Amino acid sequence: MNFRRITRRLLMLLGASALLLGIPAAATAFASSTTSGTGWIRLAHLSPNTPAVDVYLYSFDNSNAMIVLHHVAYGTVSPYESVQAGDYSVAMRAAGASATSQPVLSTSVTIAAGHAYTVAGMGPESGLRLQVLDDDLTTPPGQTLVRVIQASLKQQEVKVTLGSTVLSGSLKFASVSAYQGVTPGAQTVTVSAVSAGAGDTSSSVTCAAGTVHTLVVLDGASGLEVVNLEDASGSGKPPLGGVSTGFGGTAPHGPGSPVPWLVAIGAGCMLALTGGLRLRRNRQLTARI
Amino acid sequence: MPTRRPAAALALAAGLIVIAGGVAGLLLTRHPTPAMRPVAAGVAVAALPAPTGPIVAPPQSAAPKPVAAPVSLTIPLIGVQTNLMTLGLASDGEMQVPALSMASVAGWYTGSPRPGAIGSAIIVGHIDTTNGPAVFFRLHELTAGDKIYVKRADGTLAEFRVTSVQTYLKDHFPTEDVYGPVPDPELRLITCDGTFDYATRHYLSNIVVYATEVG
Numbered sequence: 186m187n188f189r190r191i192t193r194r195l196l197m198l199l200g201a202s203a204l205l206l207g208i209p210a211a212a213t214a215f216a217s218s219t220t221s222g223t224g225w226i227r228l229a230h231l232s233p234n235t236p237a238v239d240v241y242l243y244s245f246d247n248s249n250a251m252i253v254l255h256h257v258a259y260g261t262v263s264p265y266e267s268v269q270a271g272d273y274s275v276a277m278r279a280a281g282a283s284a285t286s287q288p289v290l291s292t293s294v295t296i297a298a299g300h301a302y303t304v305a306g307m308g309p310e311s312g313l314r315l316q317v318l319d320d321d322l323t324t325p326p327g328q329t330l331v332r333v334i335q336a337s338l339k340q341q342e343v344k345v346t347l348g349s350t351v352l353s354g355s356l357k358f359a360s361v362s363a364y365q366g367v368t369p370g371a372q373t374v375t376v377s378a379v380s381a382g383a384g385d386t387s388s389s390v391t392c393a394a395g396t397v398h399t400l401v402v403l404d405g406a407s408g409l410e411v412v413n414l415e416d417a418s419g420s421g422k423p424p425l426g427g428v429s430t431g432f433g434g435t436a437p438h439g440p441g442s443p444v445p446w447l448v449a450i451g452a453g454c455m456l457a458l459t460g461g462l463r464l465r466r467n468r469q470l471t472a473r474i
Numbered sequence: 475m476p477t478r479r480p481a482a483a484l485a486l487a488a489g490l491i492v493i494a495g496g497v498a499g500l501l502l503t504r505h506p507t508p509a510m511r512p513v514a515a516g517v518a519v520a521a522l523p524a525p526t527g528p529i530v531a532p533p534q535s536a537a538p539k540p541v542a543a544p545v546s547l548t549i550p551l552i553g554v555q556t557n558l559m560t561l562g563l564a565s566d567g568e569m570q571v572p573a574l575s576m577a578s579v580a581g582w583y584t585g586s587p588r589p590g591a592i593g594s595a596i597i598v599g600h601i602d603t604t605n606g607p608a609v610f611f612r613l614h615e616l617t618a619g620d621k622i623y624v625k626r627a628d629g630t631l632a633e634f635r636v637t638s639v640q641t642y643l644k645d646h647f648p649t650e651d652v653y654g655p656v657p658d659p660e661l662r663l664i665t666c667d668g669t670f671d672y673a674t675r676h677y678l679s680n681i682v683v684y685a686t687e688v689g
Contacts, residue, residue, distance in 0.1 A: 223637070225657045225658060227657075264658070265657040265658050266658075267658055267686060301657045320657070322654065322655050322656065322657065323650070323654060323655070324654075324655055395653075395654075395655060396593070396655060397655050397657075415592055416592075416655075416657055417592065417593065417655035417656055417657040418587045418591065418592050418593025418594070418655050418656070419586070419587070419593055419594050419653050419654045419655035419656065420583065420585045420586045420594070420596065420653040420654075421585060422563060422585050423585075423649050423652075423653035423654075424563055424567065424568050424569035424583070424585075424653070425566070425567040425568050426568055426644060426647055426649075427642070427644030427645075427647040427679075427680045428568070428569045428571065428598050428644075428664050428665075428666070428680055429568065429569075429571055429666070429676055429677075430571050430598055430599060430600045430601060430610065430664065430665045430666045430677075430680070431600055431601040431602050431608070431665070431666035431670070431676070431677045432574060432577070432600065432602055432603050432604045432608075432675070433602065433604065433670040433672070433675060433677070434602040434603045434604045434605040434606050434607075435601070435602040435606065435607055435611065436602070436669075436670030436677070437670070443500055445499075446496045446497075446499040446500035447496070447500065448496075449492055449493075449495060449496035449499065450492070450493050450496035450497060450500070452489075452492060453488075453489045453490065453491070453492030453493035453494075453495075453496055454489065454493060455489070456485050456486075456488055456489030456492060457485070457486050457488075457489025457490050457492075457493065458489070459482075459485055459489070460482045460483065460484070460485030460486030460487070460488070460489055461482075461486050463481075463482030463485070464479065464482045464483060464486060467479050467482060
């Protein structure tokens with residue numbers, strides 16, 4: 186009976202201490218998730234024969250749109266929007282359609298903290314779909330990261346080169362190439378039709394080190410057009426280690442050397458001792474007289 | 475010899491005073507002197523008004539307009555108003571920092587994007603000189619939501635909002651988080667923090683203020 190009570194008390198104590206330890210741990214976890222809990226999303230219309238649309242971004246289970254982009258025409262890519270990590274949905278409606286009308290297309294997207302996504306309307310109007318692209322935000326040291334989105338219906342299959350690098354030997358309409366690290370600098374991007382008969386399209390693009398680019402191949406008024414998007418940018422040559430930004434003038438000082446004080450105490454003792462002895466001898470002399 | 479008596483008494487008294495002084499000095503210097511830095515942010519004094527000028531909204535088109543170079547930095551909440559010098563890399567590959575004589579001035583790392591352009595722009599400043607505070611002495615007082623302004627060579631103003639403030643040991647500096655690519659206009663302010671190592675004459679930690687452009 187007694188033993189059981191003790192056991193129960195011990196268990197309660199153990200439970201309470203676990204709770205106490207657990208609360209700060211949970212609090213720290215919460216704090217870190219709120220400080221770094223944002224990702225990025227951008228919206229694009231890359232379907233050549235689809236008229237302009239209104240694009241809506243909804244936070245999961247909230248019917249009020251967070252972002253509405255009106256009259257988004259073919260070839261438009263929005264800037265990235267920073268949003269809290271979580272589940273979202275993207276809906277497309279015909280330009281000018283009521284916000285409460287049934288969307289033409291919709292898709293869900295999960296945004297992870299520190300990651301970026303492009304949600305693009307892709308394909309021909311008859312087979313329009315919303316595609317979620319996972320965008321890379323890291324570059325190989327000293328390089329530029331480049332990929333291609335093929336959004337030309339006029340040339341269904343293209344070869345894309347940047348300088349001497351082949352970004353894709355054969356990229357089909359409504360598809361996306363893998364990322365590739367390239368040497369930074371001003372270079373010529375050339376898009377050529379895989380099927381013979383069509384001329385090449387060339388333009389110059391400048392890519393700095395430490396940047397991520399998406400080249401979008403579009404149907405132009407005549408022939409093809411290449412849009413160079415700078416998706417992300419950082420320091421091409423990141424400095425090594427931390428930064429030495431202080432000279433220590435306001436830093437706490439450690440305890441100084443005790444030696445001078447000890448010497449002073451020693452000298453004081455000698456002085457006092459000498460004085461004291463003299464006084465005593467004087468008194469003795471006075472007494473004898 | 476009664477004339478010696480006052481001299482002896484004087485010596486005794488002086489000796490005792492010196493001992494008392496020595497003991498007091500010894501006891502008082504046994505404790506390290508605290509840092510000049512206030513540990514917690516007190517009542518924030520809005521010493522400076524927010525700067526004025528055309529604030530450039532983030533571009534809506536696919537091809538962003540080029541952004542002019544930064545020329546000055548204002549952080550009203552902590553009384554920072556400084557011109558910006560340009561900083562590169564030192565020969566050892568570390569970040570160049572302003573000289574001691576320029577410790578009241580912050581600098582923009584020219585290897586990073588310009589403030590307001592897409593990417594993580596880097597501005598660094600000293601926390602202190604050899605005997606007092608420097609430009610980023612009060613950087614640690616910033617918290618999420620505080621405003622930072624950068625004026626550029628063309629007179630335009632970029633407005634940033636602090637998203638987080640982090641302290642890292644220099645031995646574990648998160649290079650990718652600080653200098654890596656980001657897809658929106660951001661700013662990082664860096665200075666020193668933590669323990670000062672008197673042997674190497676360097677602080678052991680860095681404080682990094684993360685901010686994003688208000689658009």
